Amino acid sequence: MRLLFLGTGAAGSKNKPEAEIKEGQRRCSSMMIDHNILVDVAMQSFDYATKLGEDTGAITDIFLSHTHRDHYVKETLLAYAAAAGQKINFWCHEGAVADLGLSDQEAALINICPVKCMQKWETAGMTVTALPANHLAGGPRQQPLHYIFEKDGKTLFYGCDGGWFRADTWEYLRAKNVVFNAMILEATVGELPGNFRIGTHNTVPMLRLLLEALRENAMLPRDAIRIADHLGVPPYDTVQKDDYGLLTELGMTVAYDGLVMEI
Ligand SMILES: [Zn+2]
Ligand SMILES: [Zn+2]
Structure with a gap:
């Protein structure tokens, strides 16, 4: 699987259509898998993918974690839909459909595919599993999701957003x-002590315990790839010289906009 990170920042990252992105700054969440799959569609995903020379018309499937604005912007979804050569499959939690803000006319442009927690299905050459994330978004029926993507013998975890694991997911x-061959975990709070986001996002101490438990329970081999994504503003907007401190000590690769990884 080829991963292309199109946005690696949490809420508070650049989220205006024409915002200038300086070196080291981050767009909001979006990631491409191979050349036909997207996970999350924040504000600048389409424009940045175009700028990088990606064929945005090749996208067949989009997976949404939840409808927070740093992961979902209707106009971005519609831009991909307009560019696509076919109707895009748009996968989201069944309770998130009402929170998408699509008119009937707009909804008719895409193939909305509601999913349930613990559902496992095949699409775009992958096996996909949706798991509940420890996070809240939208109306009372929406359950934010983590995803497991399996393709070509590789298993990838995508967990942005959601601090810690829910008991049923674990x-x-x-x-x-x-x-897992690779896990993408959100590192929103970082090393900030006592931050209010702790109920729905990870801190570095939480990541340390989580990674250790995953390894001890044979879910994350020592040579598996650990990726820190969805970096918070603050604390990670003030990082100097790529010094990500404890995240690096945990053996995590810190994602940045434009990063390409093969797993
Ligand atoms: Zn977020
Ligand atoms: Zn969120």
Whole structure:
């Protein structure tokens, strides 16, 4: 799987259509898998993918974690839909559909595919599993999602947003003996002490415990790739010289806009 990170910042990152992005600044969440799959569609995803020379018309499937504005912007989704050669499959939690803000006319431009937690299905050459994230967004029916993507013998976890794991997600991973080749975990709060985001986002101490537990329970081999994504503003807007401190000590690769990784 080829991963292209189109936006790696949390809420508070650059979220205006024409915002100038300086070296080291981050756009909001979006990631491309191979050349036909997207995860999350924040404000600048389409324009940045175009700028990087990606064929935005090749996207067939988009997966949404949740409808917070740093992950979902209707206009971005519609831009991909307009560029696509076919109707895009748009996968989101069944309770998120009402929060998309699409008119009937706009909804008719895409193939909205509501999913349930613990659902596993095939699309775009992948096996996909939706798991509940420890996060809140939109109306009372929406459950933010983590995803497991399996393709070509590789298993990838995408967990932006959601601090810690919900009990049912953790038990699902244990019961199914899932082994990841790569995990993308959000590192929103970083090393900030006592930050209010702790209820729905990860801190570095939480990541340390989580990574250790994943390794001890055979879900994350020592050579698996650990990626820190969805970096908070603050604390990571003031990083100097790529010094990500404890994230690096945890063996995590810190994602940045434009990063390409092969897993
Ligand atoms: Zn977010
Ligand atoms: Zn969120």
